[in-house]
Amino acid sequence: MNITEVIVTPIAIPDVPLANTKGVHPSVFLRAVIEVKTDTGLVGLGEAYGAVRTLSGLQTVAPKLEGLDPYDLRDLRRRIVEALPNSGGVNAPTALADHKVVDVVYSAFEIACLDIRGKEVGRPLYEILGGAARKTIPFGGYLFYKFAKQDLTFGPDIMGEVMTPDALVDQAKLFVGEYGFKSLKLKGGVLEPDLEVETILKLREAFPNHGLRIDPMGAWTVPTAARVVKQLDGVLEYLEDPCRGMDAMAKLSAQIDMPLATNLVVVEFEEIIEAVKKDAVQIILSDHHYWRGATGAIHLGEICRAANLGVSMHSNSHLGISLAAMCHVAAATPNLTYDCDTHYPWSSKEIIKGGRPTFKNGTLQVPEGPGLGVELDHEAVAELHELYNKAMVADRDDTNEMLKYIPDYVRKVPRW
């Protein structure tokens, strides 16, 4: 079985101004839809970041995959490394570190190759990965401070402005009401730490039994983080990336009992070992989009098990192909012991047939169809590709977008 054609389609999806340490989400988020066709008639799907550096990498690699056997992931990696010397040579400013482009491009195609393998034997992806530790995948509500959307060209706003603890609790109530989430994560690093602490305490009041987390994306100094930890002692299930860099996390970790999680200071397999040696974090966020695909994410789980680290799951803004892949990876990761993050409720579009899956009690059932278990809705893709062309946005730039809302905004990490 050989690959005959690879189609990479950039799409734009209406987004709302969700705030974070870097700034605020632009009016659209970008994804790349991947179709990998084989000479046996099977088509593997994938969904990746759509910003310029990834997209360029995907497009550069796509024609080089002709003739690849989807089973040969080492050949896939070789072809990508060869096609992307200097990580693709894309010079656009972007959050994605140079050396991660290869991993991200590999991850996107790896999922498509595994999808093909699943389809070939008529089995769901989680079985290709060794079997399911669970089939009901729990997700948490991903809460954001947000602005009222100014530019409605590409889509409507949701919820208006959410910039106070009380408004954030209302947001949580909406999400919990609609999706039934049993845990809640607040994207922090946006308001003064005391206000974010107040937000968490009010969430605790409103949801006495929900798991609660906050992720300030490195916005806090070690002393600030230590103070927050004191204020939220016994309230959080974990604290995600409070400080910037491995050493700051290690310094904080040495002072506190609360578990620290990360998707920022540990993004390479080698960094897991460094983190263990420094006892810098206790939980690592998995994500098949950059941990070398689903097989890489499974390896991550095994390494964390060996190192006695917890595993949770990271999310970027995404649609249903990624959601399905996240479910399969979550199903096949025995030691994934926390509800997965997902941005999914923040958009209303879908590119898979059958439309948006329905959450029940905050959970989804892992798809049982062959491979990823999803089929592409080509009309929906075409519509969002048209939006991509209209939007004329090639990269994600939250900081620049923030200037529309706060003209004198200066990005600063740590800020407090």
Place this chain on the structure above:
Amino acid sequence: MNITEVIVTPIAIPDVPLANTKGVHPSVFLRAVIEVKTDTGLVGLGEAYGAVRTLSGLQTVAPKLEGLDPYDLRDLRRRIVEALPNSGGVNAPTALADHKVVDVVYSAFEIACLDIRGKEVGRPLYEILGGAARKTIPFGGYLFYKFAKQDLTFGPDIMGEVMTPDALVDQAKLFVGEYGFKSLKLKGGVLEPDLEVETILKLREAFPNHGLRIDPMGAWTVPTAARVVKQLDGVLEYLEDPCRGMDAMAKLSAQIDMPLATNLVVVEFEEIIEAVKKDAVQIILSDHHYWRGATGAIHLGEICRAANLGVSMHSNSHLGISLAAMCHVAAATPNLTYDCDTHYPWSSKEIIKGGRPTFKNGTLQVPEGPGLGVELDHEAVAELHELYNKAMVADRDDTNEMLKYIPDYVRKVPRW
């Protein structure tokens, strides 16, 4: 696809009195041949240890696998854990630690399940594991001091007594002549350390460009090992398990530059992390027979890559099913950077169709047939099963066997 029947056949293979720290090989070595049949007509093969504790575990688990989907390795594990409370409750004295029985039994059936998966899609096992990093698998010559065999009931001797440095070099010349090995490993801990150093130096003289190793299986104290390291500075590619226990290895490691390898102090995933923290070893020996099968061995490789540890491959006395599995694991482990160990040349029997594969320049080609790429020779199995019944040996006891050659032998680790 479901498993309908599992057949476990103990076999005995004539062996010769190879010496080690525990004593000497008995006149037969024991293996278990595994056939896993499915309702689709596919049969998966496996080869495991045949000593009582493993055999009993395999036999206890076998009927519990009826109805198992060979893709569901988590269900396989669940069934084994359930079937073997207290690790099977086998009380026979054996080298196999209680908690490893589950891993060893799992490993044996995992290989058979992967064999079935490969056969289902008509692909070699290494492709199921993600593709080959190499298809030519390099093995090293495994050299032993040995006695002249006394009891020839079950098979002839090979080479007579080999108890001096010069005789050992002659043994090496025979093996290198017949198999073309490019590296040589000496099973040490048998003679006085100075004699073993002399042996290695004479091997170096005879084979100026061969990789050389010695494995005294924990027979040396830290000072003795440090002295040997000085004497063999620049001569060995690594020193395997010179001292007993993680802390002794760490103490030695801190004093020397020579890389230390192990298949004794790191046999659990958790121990890799402990070894890294203590910098106790620099190379870990992989072995699909106890590292949770082929997928476990691949995880081991990934963890070692993350931890910047080297990977080599361990061997027990074995036949062709194990040899094929070793080749597939070696093919699919990118960072396996040393020639694999194998006891294979020490026996002359085979249980796979086509007979014994031929080494060329110390290498084998990874089998390209579906799954493991080997088929069972049922007549050969029957013959060796008959020998198992005749031999009336249920366990491996090298120390007791040693008393036949050295009546006042007392096992002692460390000895020097």
